[in-house]
Amino acid sequence: MYFLKVAKHPDPDASLTPPLKQIFDGSHTTEAFQNGGEAATREYLIHRGRLKPDERVLDIGSGIGKIARPLTVYLDAKGSYDGVEIVKDGVEWCDTHYERFPNFRFHHADIYSKHYNASGTTHDHEYRFPFDDLSFDFIILRSVFTHMLKEGVENYIREIGRLLCKGGRCFVTGFFLNPDSIRRTENGVGEWVFPHRRGSIRLLDDAVPERGVAHDEAHLRAQFAEQGLDLADATYGDWCGRGVTLPTIQDAWILVKS
Helix, strand or coil: CHHHHHHHCCCCHHHHCCCCCCCCCCCCCCCHHHHHHHHHHHHHHHHHHCCCCCCCEEEEEECCCHHHHHHHCCCCCCCCCEECCCCCHHHHHHHHHCCCCEEEEEEEECEEEECCCCCCECCCCCCCCCCCCCCEEEEECCCCHHCCCCHHHHHHHHHHHEEEEECCCCCCEEECCCCCHHHCCCCCCCCCCEEEECCCCEEECCCCHHHHHEEEEEHHHHHHCCCCEEEEEECCCCCCCCCCCCCCCCCCEEEEEC
């Protein structure tokens, strides 16, 4: 129902598309930025995740508004959006351009990342999000675990458990290691190969670990389960050479808090 409803909404405001030189989420064109955000919102948040217009959304790793932009024409006055981002320039751009949307707020988290925020003053494994318990109905982490090590991911999952209300959903994407993906990458299949092992994770670049991280799927599932989040929907991407019907690079999960 909600998937069809969003298709009838007007297009998001073009002024919410940043200049290409300011986009840092991997989009190579402004059209890719727009299309990627809109497609993820329609398919994963609204259609699969059943996001409702009046719900409270937390976007962890909100970038420069890729998901916020399409949500401006979906969330109603009762709904809300909070974005948390470690790249300060992205937060500042969104603060300026989303001023006319009072239910959209952006927060800078000064978390250290050798790849994204080398001057950060705190670490992801000790960070506490500045929100009360049970504050959100839907939490988004799009390509966030991709740039985090194991201890930080474990802390974020604990925080998701704290922040998400009963029945709330979490949409998370990343590179998840399971027997199939490990076999494929070790056979050199697919465009994304993580050659450096560090415990249960694998890295693209040992010198800059946060550049790209693949996580053990079983460990992630166990961590989410400890917080009462059950895997409800899984799409496995083509990063390791799978033939997939839905054109996604990363693996994508939707979890529901029981």
